[in-house]
Amino acid sequence: MLDRGLKGARVLVTGALRGIGLATAERLAAEGAQVIVTDLSPPDDPLVGQVLGRLGPAAVYLRLDVTSETDWDLARGWVENRWGGLDVLVNNAGTDMVGPVDQASLAAWHRLMSINVDSVFLGVRTFTAALAAGGAGRRGGASVINVASIMGLVGFAETSAYNTSKGAVRLFTKAVAIEFAHAQKPIRVNSIHPGFVETPLLHVGMQRWVDQGKAAKAQDLMDAIAGMTPVKRLAQPDEIAAAIAFLASSDASYMTGSELVVDGGWTAQ
Known part of the structure; x- marks a missing residue:
């Protein structure tokens, strides 16, 4: 098998117990990476044990509230003590957050920005030194992949806060990619922009619209969105994970500051 630089790679994935995060952890573990799975669940949650069992002995779990500087610092300490680099x-x-802008509370806006935007800043800031140490010995350097959305590229009714947050992730990615390149830090930074993916988060978002009287069933909304997508279906998490694995690998060694769109043709319309 072609060496893509992922065998033995030291990886941290946030929000990794479900959806795209879980599929990403599974894909990278399958390619031989050592994976730190992080999420909000306590370590003794049965789901944690199930996920680690699927990933194998090279995977570990750390509880990480991505909005907490303290939690990020603890994760950095673990990485530095056990691995020395990332x-x-x-x-x-x-x-996510759905609803008309004039009905959105400032508290809900701040919460979403904290989870979707502050977390990306905290992750990159916290691990810059560890990534530089890891990247020094890798073709193309270390890799940061920020999961944005096509909603960071185009607008969508009643998702203004979510659109704003993912647009911020897109430009933060470009800014730090250039910053690291100018400073000759061996760290690539790219964003990935999935379209509509069949994940628990999508189901929750659709149910919120149902609760607001937009449809009778969440499945009706998901079917409608699939019909609006040129390929006429939603994405599966493993399809996004494959693109993330590409950005993580040496196959993407000349990519930084890029946005990789995986949306079934949505933004081509």
């Missing part, structure tokens, strides 16, 4: 950081954790 090769791949996948900032995947996120949440």
Whole structure:
């Protein structure tokens, strides 16, 4: 098998117990990476044990509230003490918020920005030194992948806060990619922009619209969105994970500051 630089790679994935994060952890573990799975669940949650069992002995779990500087510092201490450096950081954790802008509370806005935007800043800031140490020995350097969305590229009704947060992730990615390149830090930073993916988060978002009287069933909304997508279906998490694995690998060694769109043609319309 072609060496893509992922065998033995030291990886941290946020929001990794479900959806895109879980699929990403599974894909990278399958390619031989050592994966730190992080999420909000306590270590004794049965789901944690199930996920670690699926990933194998090279995976470990750390509880990480991505909005907490303290939690990020604890994660950095673990990495520095056990590994000495980090090769791949996948900032995947996120949440959504739907509804008319004139009905949105400032508290809900701040909460979403904290989870979707502050977490990406904290992750990159916290692990810059560890990523530089890891990247020094890798073709193309270490890799940061920030999971944004097509909603960071185009607008969508009644998702203004989510659109704003993912647009911020897109430009933060470009800014730090250039900053690291100018400083000759061996760290690539790219964003990935999925379209509509069949994940627990999507189900929750659709149910919120149902609760607001937009449809009778969440499945009706998901079917409608699939019909609006040129390929006429939603994405599966493993399809996004494959693109993240590409950005993490040496196959993407000349990519930094880029936005990789995986949306079934949505933004091509």
